[in-house]
Amino acid sequence: MAIRTTVQLPIILADGSEAMAEMYSFSGLADDKEHFALKLGSPDPQHPLVRLHSECVTGDALGSARCDCGPQLQEALSLFNKEGGYLLYLRQEGRGIGLYEKLDAYRLQEQGHDTFTANLKLGHNVDERDYQAAADILNALGLNQIMLMTNNPDKRQQLENAGIQVHGTRPTGVFANRHNHLYLQSKIQRANHQINIDELLTKP
Known part of the structure; x- marks a missing residue:
């Protein structure tokens, strides 16, 4: 695997301020998909902070309140x-x-199933994400020792299995609203996501 292209990308953050990111594309990734990476600010040279963010068109692009993906993405960009x-x-x-x-x-969720059961009813696994390509990206960037920003223990486990040294994790925020309470609770109960349930229950 290798870096294919690097470009400068000005982006507008959630608070309206402008940031300059480096955007990377890659060749030779395990699944041949068009994943990309963004570098913002001045990462720690020893254990840089990294977030793996899975594409969510409805949350990232459309602002869907059914999940917490969009706010997690914006949080990471602002923090980085x-x-x-x-x-x-x-x-x-x-x-x-x-x-x-x-x-x-x-x-299926509208009919009462949680997000994980819905996937099973469609003939899929609970979670079909494979993070080998993420490990490939980190290796291409020369980042084999990192701090990981996540609430999902599976991300850490898969990266470590792929040879990435994860020196610790940093949680994402709890982005609860009246549309996604059950979604967040199912992530805690079904996939052991490390979300503060007490904080979740205090959200309006």
Whole structure:
């Protein structure tokens, strides 16, 4: 695997301020998908902060309140601009099942199933994401020792299995609203996400 292209990308953050990011594309990744990375600020040279963010068109682009993906993305970009870090944007919509199947899962959720059971009813695994390509990206960037920004223990485990040394984790915020309470609770109960349930329950 190798860096294919590096470009400068000015971006507008959630607070309206402007940041300059370096954007990287890659060749030779494990799954041949068009994942990319963004570097913002001045990352720690020893253990840079990294977030693996799975693509979510509905949350990232449309501002869907059914999940917490959009706010998590904006949080990471703002934090990395201040403290330095790398965001890996992974093209694995709907926990790896794709956009159309994710919309089918939404329909099942409207019928009372949680997000994980909906995937199973569609014939998928609970979570089909594979982070080998993320490990490939980190290796291409020369980042084999990192701090990981996540609430999801599976991300750390998969990276460590792929040879990345994760020296610790930093949690993301709790972005709860009246539309996604059950979604967040299912992530805690079904996938052991490290979300502060007490903080979640105090949200309006």
